[in-house]
Amino acid sequence: MIAAVVYGPDGVTEYDDLATARDATGTTWVRVSDADPGELDTVAETFGIHSLVVEDVRNEVRAKTQPYDDYAFTLVKTVELARGDQSFEEEILAEAVGICVGEDWVVSLSVPPDDPVDRVWDAVRRGDSRILDRGPDFTAYRIVDMIVDEYFTVLDDLETDIEAIEEAVTESTDIGTLEDINALRRDLLAFRKVAWPCREAVGVLARGGPTQVRDETEKYYRDVYDHLVQVVDLTETYRDLTTGTRDIYLNTLSQSTNEVMKVLTVIATIFLPLTFVAGVYGMNFAGSPYNMPELTWRYGYPAALVAMGAIAGGMLVYFKRKEYL
Amino acid sequence: MIAAVVYGPDGVTEYDDLATARDATGTTWVRVSDADPGELDTVAETFGIHSLVVEDVRNEVRAKTQPYDDYAFTLVKTVELARGDQSFEEEILAEAVGICVGEDWVVSLSVPPDDPVDRVWDAVRRGDSRILDRGPDFTAYRIVDMIVDEYFTVLDDLETDIEAIEEAVTESTDIGTLEDINALRRDLLAFRKVAWPCREAVGVLARGGPTQVRDETEKYYRDVYDHLVQVVDLTETYRDLTTGTRDIYLNTLSQSTNEVMKVLTVIATIFLPLTFVAGVYGMNFAGSPYNMPELTWRYGYPAALVAMGAIAGGMLVYFKRKEYL
Amino acid sequence: MIAAVVYGPDGVTEYDDLATARDATGTTWVRVSDADPGELDTVAETFGIHSLVVEDVRNEVRAKTQPYDDYAFTLVKTVELARGDQSFEEEILAEAVGICVGEDWVVSLSVPPDDPVDRVWDAVRRGDSRILDRGPDFTAYRIVDMIVDEYFTVLDDLETDIEAIEEAVTESTDIGTLEDINALRRDLLAFRKVAWPCREAVGVLARGGPTQVRDETEKYYRDVYDHLVQVVDLTETYRDLTTGTRDIYLNTLSQSTNEVMKVLTVIATIFLPLTFVAGVYGMNFAGSPYNMPELTWRYGYPAALVAMGAIAGGMLVYFKRKEYL
Amino acid sequence: MIAAVVYGPDGVTEYDDLATARDATGTTWVRVSDADPGELDTVAETFGIHSLVVEDVRNEVRAKTQPYDDYAFTLVKTVELARGDQSFEEEILAEAVGICVGEDWVVSLSVPPDDPVDRVWDAVRRGDSRILDRGPDFTAYRIVDMIVDEYFTVLDDLETDIEAIEEAVTESTDIGTLEDINALRRDLLAFRKVAWPCREAVGVLARGGPTQVRDETEKYYRDVYDHLVQVVDLTETYRDLTTGTRDIYLNTLSQSTNEVMKVLTVIATIFLPLTFVAGVYGMNFAGSPYNMPELTWRYGYPAALVAMGAIAGGMLVYFKRKEYL
Amino acid sequence: MIAAVVYGPDGVTEYDDLATARDATGTTWVRVSDADPGELDTVAETFGIHSLVVEDVRNEVRAKTQPYDDYAFTLVKTVELARGDQSFEEEILAEAVGICVGEDWVVSLSVPPDDPVDRVWDAVRRGDSRILDRGPDFTAYRIVDMIVDEYFTVLDDLETDIEAIEEAVTESTDIGTLEDINALRRDLLAFRKVAWPCREAVGVLARGGPTQVRDETEKYYRDVYDHLVQVVDLTETYRDLTTGTRDIYLNTLSQSTNEVMKVLTVIATIFLPLTFVAGVYGMNFAGSPYNMPELTWRYGYPAALVAMGAIAGGMLVYFKRKEYL
Secondary structure (H helix, E strand, O other): OEEEEEEEOOEEEEEOOHHHHHHOOOEEEEEEOOOOHHHHHHHHHHHOOOHHHHHHHHHOOOOEEEEOOOOEEEEEEEEEEEEOOOOOOEEEEEEEEEEEEOOOEEEEEOOOOOHHHHHHHHHHHOOOHHHHOOHHHHHHHHHHHHHHHHHHHHHHHHHHHHHHHHHHHHHOOOHHHHHHHHHHHHHHHHHHHHHHHHHHHHHHHHOOOOOOOOHHHHHHHHHHHHHHHHHHHHHHHHHHHHHHHHHHHHHHHHHHHHHHHHHHHHHHHHHHHHHHHHHHOOOOOOOOOOOOHHHHOOOHHHHHHHHHHHHHHHHHHHHHHOOOO | OEEEEEEEOOEEEEEOOHHHHHHOOOEEEEEEOOOOHHHHHHHHHHOOOOHHHHHHHHHOOOOEEEEOOOOEEEEEEEEEEEEOOOOOOEEEEEEEEEEEEOOOEEEEEOOOOOHHHHHHHHHHHOOOHHHHOOHHHHHHHHHHHHHHHHHHHHHHHHHHHHHHHHHHHHHOOOHHHHHHHHHHHHHHHHHHHHHHHHHHHHHHHHOOOOOOOOHHHHHHHHHHHHHHHHHHHHHHHHHHHHHHHHHHHHHHHHHHHHHHHHHHHHHHHHHHHHHHHHHHOOOOOOOOOOOOHHHHOOOHHHHHHHHHHHHHHHHHHHHHHOOOO | OEEEEEEEOOEEEEEOOHHHHHHOOOEEEEEEOOOOHHHHHHHHHHOOOOHHHHHHHHHOOOOEEEEOOOOEEEEEEEEEEEEOOOOOOEEEEEEEEEEEEOOOEEEEEOOOOOHHHHHHHHHHHHOOHHHHOOHHHHHHHHHHHHHHHHHHHHHHHHHHHHHHHHHHHHHOOOHHHHHHHHHHHHHHHHHHHHHHHHHHHHHHHHOOOOOOOOHHHHHHHHHHHHHHHHHHHHHHHHHHHHHHHHHHHHHHHHHHHHHHHHHHHHHHHHHHHHHHHHHHOOOOOOOOOOOOHHHHOOOHHHHHHHHHHHHHHHHHHHHHHOOOO | OEEEEEEEOOEEEEEOOHHHHHHOOOEEEEEEOOOOHHHHHHHHHHOOOOHHHHHHHHHOOOOEEEEOOOOEEEEEEEEEEEEOOOOOOEEEEEEEEEEEEOOOEEEEEOOOOOHHHHHHHHHHHOOOHHHHOOHHHHHHHHHHHHHHHHHHHHHHHHHHHHHHHHHHHOOOOOHHHHHHHHHHHHHHHHHHHHHHHHHHHHHHHHOOOOOOOOHHHHHHHHHHHHHHHHHHHHHHHHHHHHHHHHHHHHHHHHHHHHHHHHHHHHHHHHHHHHHHHHHHOOOOOOOOOOOOHHHHOOOHHHHHHHHHHHHHHHHHHHHHHOOOO | OEEEEEEEOOEEEEEOOHHHHHHOOOEEEEEEOOOOHHHHHHHHHHHOOOHHHHHHHHHOOOOEEEEOOOOEEEEEEEEEEEEOOOOOOEEEEEEEEEEEEOOOEEEEEOOOOOHHHHHHHHHHHHOOHHHHOOHHHHHHHHHHHHHHHHHHHHHHHHHHHHHHHHHHHHHOOOHHHHHHHHHHHHHHHHHHHHHHHHHHHHHHHHOOOOOOOOHHHHHHHHHHHHHHHHHHHHHHHHHHHHHHHHHHHHHHHHHHHHHHHHHHHHHHHHHHHHHHHHHHOOOOOOOOOOOOHHHHOOOHHHHHHHHHHHHHHHHHHHHHHOOOO
8 A cells, every 4th residue: 555645744645656646746655565575665666665665565574774875774673462352362463664755755665554544544544743843753753653662562461461470470389380480471572573663763863863863853752762762661570570480480399398298297197197006906926925915905096006106195295386287 | 628727837727718818818728639620720720820730630641840820830740659458469550739839829739639648638627837837848848759659568568578578489480470570570670660750859949949949948959859769779779689589489390300300211221121120031932042032040130130220329429429319 | 627618697517617717707616525735726726716725624623704805705614413323423523615705706615525514516507596696705605504404404413412311311321322422512512612603604704804895785684594593503402301301310310229228118117126026035044934935825826926926017108108108 | 986097298296186197288088987976077077077977887788889079088998707606607797988089188997997008007107108298099099909808808708718619519418518519609698798899889989070189199090990890790709609519419418319209210120029929929729730830830939039030130131121220 | 021013014023112003104012011010101101092991901801892092992901711630620711812903003011921923923023914904903803803713722622621521421410520511511601701802802803893993804703703702602512411411410320219219129029028928827726627727737927938939029020010110
């Protein structure tokens, strides 16, 4: 899909022909999205955009800002959290949007649909005066700003997941929990890999690299830059949180093993001596006054039971003191 | 709340009208705190403050210093440790205070109440001569200094918590202790995320970035900068301490498992052989001189008991040597 | 093997004599590959290439770019994944290709066969117009580009291995799995050690270090540089993934120990008390109304069995609650 | 304590009055140590030293070098290892010494006693010609050098501790050992936190930052800088060593658990089957030729004993092969 | 030992007197090795070498390059692997060699014997034309190159050790293996601490810091620099390998504990129920048709044995499924 509008303080006009749009007075915005292979080339040719720019958009390379002679090229990534059927079976989807800012034109290029750009496009067509009369570099800023705003939505979703896992982790030691934590860490890593170069690309614009970005607009890019610094900070904080969660998970498991051991030890150390005593009085020695005279004592059996009770009681007191119980 | 004072070597006057205060001779300080949405805009308009500054204060972004044409904008974060009902259920609360320093005015902006600013405000209204005649940049320094002083209070509280946990950790292997350690680490992380950009923001002022900060005042900012370096250092030391504490916790648990195992092993290895011996003499072989003649020996039973005692004693000596007991 | 071609917009000529090729009009490309010791020296002498360049190619040092007076020397590494007989018994093989770019000539030097160069060589000999008329620096770019493209193939193979291990890890706790993970991490490390200096070497070309690289070609090198940044990024992501996999492996083992312990505990704590009860009624006390009157009660035996059943049932309910079952 | 000397190639004179000392010909050194609050201020006023310098010395901030208009201010930390009653109950004590180097004077400021400065002070008063005629910056160098020399003494003590722990660790798995290791790591961390900024402070002097340090003296500061680089290196090596020691400690514990388990397993797997066999022949089946005819076989009992011996022997052979014994 | 030669394109002459050698035409090389305290000072005085240089050589400080007015001073470290009696009881020995390069002279200083310098010295005395006519900076390069070549020999030895440990680790879980791994890691650390500053020192020469190093020679230093980068890379790779080996060691231990547990569990869960059954039929209930009628059933005993066999068989099938066997 290729669409073109020309706008300025006086209003907005839509154009069908690219060349006419390019030559019209005002800011020209040509938007290519959900593009088939040829469309990118057509637009690039009309505006004298280098073939490497088209390649970068097509290959969805890392975010970057590259000044060319007649225009500044910025590539940023939109981010989406694609959820699968199962909990935490989700993935970070990143797609490239390329933006070329010329003297009086801006071209946005994207092979997949570029939903976040939609809102800026609609604002321009509605005649939003905050955009119309501020030139192509400000329009580019709005697009980048809208894309970065989505980052926070994704981060919010990831934070919800982290909290869900934090609760799950103290409740069960299911191996699946560790896999969920790892999946989440992987998402945060993937997200960070997208946000980091994006930060650098916007940083170049904020520090006034390309001449097509006017001083006035630089201030706005600094704002986006601050947002991206915050985004990268947050991903790192989240990773730290998941590390803590993993520690708790692993420890819960050790704790569980420890507790199981204690149960076993208590039971075994109480019943092994008792069974031994019972075994002794189950022996068949006989035929001599030295051979098990206890067996025929009047209170032999009650005495044996009392002795067993004493052994068991002593053990319980011992374990109570050792805090096994 | 909006309040305005004008001061100089001659004294302090409070003003109701912002424009009059701005134009009066001397240093004008307009303080906006606990602000409702409109108030920030009103003040910004009067002093020609950029709308991005107001946005930054509203969104409570990371600390930063940004020179504008007519004023220098610094945003720092106040820090508070909000304690919950349960032990260690506490959180780092950070709130933004924006300070714009112009030629002969200073504007402090804050959406929540800005308690640390209160003390500087009172000092000015009391006519504290150490502030009155040193211009707006020195007033701004006092505000920043007061905010950073609070950091040390929070760090002291966190240190007390660390010490409490260090004692708790050697006493019990309760899973809650690990969660407390993690909560503390999270607080330290949150604190560091606040202090780090603050350090950078004050660093810019200390290196004499904005022209509104005079050389004389820079020296004072260098002092604050040194404090912030110390703050960041301390948070890192504290994190290292909690790492050590966690290691001891996890190890105490392993040690406990090891000890439980030893108890079990000692009991089992003593009583299993004894029970076996008792079992042997409980067998019912008979009807042949080869079938359990021991049972009718004169001292069969005492001999069996002695044998069992010898086995138990041997085991105890063995475990003594192995240091299981 | 030494081969020489001279080409330009007009076409391609192959030469046997190096000196003639060097002096012919157009871009001269001399390719040395699968070289014996003397061949490198012969070519170096003809084109005035420093003996250190030849040494670097021979010793297969780290990738680098080194500008000399009359030519720019770049050394890059080809990468191949050599698989052994057993699964994951594979190794990263890296071989050096040196490229010297002069005013109107390019020399490629390699001691082992340089397969990725083959494709560029064929394209030139086929008269590929995208290469012929763009000078020696563009030809060098095509060689480097082709070599870096192979990196992605190797990364794809490694990714396949990672996925295979991720599946294996949840299925068994075989010690071999950990060795496979370590082998994979070693491969990723080796790969990164090759790619990192390569990135630096291409970075120098992309930033326009040597004068032999024209501005037009720099843009293409920037493209290769972006690829290499992506390559290094991917190796780091992959390493992070293997770390997660190792965690899951180690945890699966702990989980297994924990489960084994539970089985033992359940069995032992059910049967030890039962065996004790059986032992008690196997004792031989007699000859007094107090000595084991239960033995002759009418329902003594059924009562004992019921009591044992009750004990076993109680234990099972207890373990059910503790989630051991 | 305030003391003042003036010296030069001709000799040394002690002065009581600060102002007279300041104005005398030669290098004036005023030494303030073990100071009460007022003394620092008195000296600062006499030599025109900024109040922030006094604050830094009083608050014992991080080491630093700060050039002022008329003098260069360097703050370094003396280090001492304070040992407690128990082994490894020791702490790093760091105290600040501030040094201001002017055109022809040097002022050393310290709130606690400054023992390492003593030696330089004595050398000057003794008329040590290597110091007298080299100006105030060389005197300052000697003070810094003497302080840094103490660092090596402390490092030697820490190394002795590390070696003591390394021996202790393989002998016992006492939980106290881990606490000792952690205490040592904490000391190393504290030491590093002192040495690191000191390195930076001396680095500024070595690179010839302040004009008061002459080129000739810079070379000597470079020497001190090299020492400090070595000090920081050593603390890092020591930390690495303690990490290794901790690993061995934790592993010794695992090894111990593993060994305990083996003992239990060997005993249990030998005696459980034997006890079972004895139990079988303790059963009371009777009244039928199929019910336990073994009991009345002529060699029934010896056969049972032999069978039991065979079982025990088989188990022992099995465990020998498994290397449990 | 002090020795002096003067050489140039025309040949080599040995001199006894330092001053005569210094003033002779050609390149003068004075070599001090295995030196007693006075020798270093004598030579330093003759060539106007600063006393700090002599101090650095004596104290064997970190490698470094320091330009002085009339000469460039480089200190590098020779490395040797001193093996003890026991396996892996080895240590990295590093010794300092200082090299001063003047206009037409080079002085090499070393307190211990400087074996790697020997080979260069012999080459010069043999009249090796590749050294004679290239000036003092090239001679210095040859010395440095020879010393760095030894690094690779040491690395080869360490690699052999790593491979030996990697094999040992899967065979036994002897605590000694972990100590060996730690010793090896310590050696690698020590080696890296030597090689890293050496890399920096040679880097300064390669980037053409001191004026005494001619452009032509810089290229050769770049070569040595590349070698040192490779050396540092290798030590890091080796450290990573030992980390992997340690993981496998620790895991082998966990695996062993897990396996021991399984053996115990299998034996206990098979024999505990069987012993219980035997215990039941060893009870002495009698005197009522409800009391153990099984004991007198015709096939009571065979039935009991079959039941026991069924229990044991069921358990074995269960463990087979759980993969405990």
